[in-house]
Amino acid sequence: MSNLHEECGVFGIWDPEGHCAETTYYGLVSxxxxxxxxxxIAVNLNREITHYKDVGLVNEVFNEEILQRLPGNxxxxxxxxxxxxxxxxxxxxxxxxxxxxxxxxxxxxxxxVNTLGLKKSLERNGAIxxxxxDTEIIAYLIARERVNTGSIExxxxxxxxxxxxxxxxxxxxxxxxxxxxxxxxxxxxCMGKRDNAYIFASESCAFDSIDAEYIRDIEPGEIVVVExxxxxxxxxxxxxxxxxxxxxxxxxxxxxxxxxxxxxxxxRKAAGALLAKQSKTEADIVIGVPDSGLSAAAGYAEYSGIxxxxxxxxxxxxxxxxxxxxxxSREIAVKMKLNTLKSVISGKRVIxxxxxxxxxxxxxxxxxxxxxxxxKEVHVKISCPPFMWPCYFGTDIPSRKELIANNHxxxxxxxxINADSLDYLSIENLHKIAPYSNLKxxxxxxxxxxxxxxxxxxxxx
Ligand code: SF4
Numbered sequence: 001m002s003n004l005h006e007e008c009g010v011f012g013i014w015d016p017e018g019h020c021a022e023t024t025y026y027g028l029v030s031x032x033x034x035x036x037x038x039x040x041i042a043v044n045l046n047r048e049i050t051h052y053k054d055v056g057l058v059n060e061v062f063n064e065e066i067l068q069r070l071p072g073n074x075x076x077x078x079x080x081x082x083x084x085x086x087x088x089x090x091x092x093x094x095x096x097x098x099x100x101x102x103x104x105x106x107x108x109x110x111x112x113v114n115t116l117g118l119k120k121s122l123e124r125n126g127a128i129x130x131x132x133x134d135t136e137i138i139a140y141l142i143a144r145e146r147v148n149t150g151s152i153e154x155x156x157x158x159x160x161x162x163x164x165x166x167x168x169x170x171x172x173x174x175x176x177x178x179x180x181x182x183x184x185x186x187x188x189x190c191m192g193k194r195d196n197a198y199i200f201a202s203e204s205c206a207f208d209s210i211d212a213e214y215i216r217d218i219e220p221g222e223i224v225v226v227e228x229x230x231x232x233x234x235x236x237x238x239x240x241x242x243x244x245x246x247x248x249x250x251x252x253x254x255x256x257x258x259x260x261x262x263x264x265x266x267x268r269k270a271a272g273a274l275l276a277k278q279s280k281t282e283a284d285i286v287i288g289v290p291d292s293g294l295s296a297a298a299g300y301a302e303y304s305g306i307x308x309x310x311x312x313x314x315x316x317x318x319x320x321x322x323x324x325x326x327x328x329s330r331e332i333a334v335k336m337k338l339n340t341l342k343s344v345i346s347g348k349r350v351i352x353x354x355x356x357x358x359x360x361x362x363x364x365x366x367x368x369x370x371x372x373x374x375x376k377e378v379h380v381k382i383s384c385p386p387f388m389w390p391c392y393f394g395t396d397i398p399s400r401k402e403l404i405a406n407n408h409x410x411x412x413x414x415x416x417i418n419a420d421s422l423d424y425l426s427i428e429n430l431h432k433i434a435p436y437s438n439l440k441x442x443x444x445x446x447x448x449x450x451x452x453x454x455x456x457x458x459x460x461x
Pocket of ligand 1: 246248
């Protein structure tokens, strides 16, 4: 039950039947796990782009009346969790920009590393920014390029060459819907179809909810353009040095999604099985910490032969209305979110599978919940290696001094979280969890091996 967040989820559709705002609404609800701070939808009707966005969950921001005020046969939508730029209302996306060639709407997932240098040089030439999000820099660059190039997709391509870092982008111009993914493929982006409609989404689970069919992933570096129902693909910037965020498989993405050929549930199960293979532990039951620990726990149980059990019940209805308690009563916060099934836990030697440990405080509270429920032993298995380094590509991993694994040995962490034993997935096994993936992986937060130079980003931290 990691407290880590990712920056965003994006959704876009071209549909001659219209109702694009409604379809985008359902798509965004399916992507809500990728960002809960704000959301928005921009629609295009006869080359006119209008939009609505606000802070809040998708079903808080939108209702039927608002959606009916957004007619169009093209749309882009966005759910946001803020890392770069903070959680200001004006940073909610899509960003809609009016310039000499018309209007552009942009939805972005990821984090750009060379923001500072780009922003400074734009400001020196008179640019004024209204938000603190790096997406505005991308939007500004695309608009500037468009003035001197023949098409919007050419401008997007030129800008992609300037950017370093993670970006899965959806751009809507008066006539076109464009999907583009950074050449490293840090964040996922895929394409689907429903009748004559073309759809793009951060994760394939968004297609299931709207009865669309998953077609394929956008390749790292690829640009796909939809215009009048025709698809154009540009693969000039695609390369072999891919680095999909491996934490998408461990934690971020929904288990019912497929990313670049690999099922997320299957990758988590594989992580659990590899943990079981890594070291043998005698126990009576295996339980997973909801949500992302569940698939890994199933994999652990299957490989080890130790029975899988439901150990926790998660309260799904806390939502944003939940008042966060004071430091002194943080235990209540965990209990509100997660309760133990005492009849299952009491008197048992428990293997508890979770996705990650960041600062260690949440994990310690969960172990204590199991102890209070009468667990005889608690063995903690973590389905990724220890977090040691920050992420510059859209995950809000805290600074190094706050990461527990940076300051303590695994044995010490085991004592701190009050576990009888603690085991993390090894780096070597981490790279075995997604054998069907078409892409190579970024593992920098575990190894410090950043796939691209992050020295520009260092100065901005
Ligand atoms: S540093 Fe970690 S969280 Fe960030 S993209 Fe790489 S694997 Fe993902």
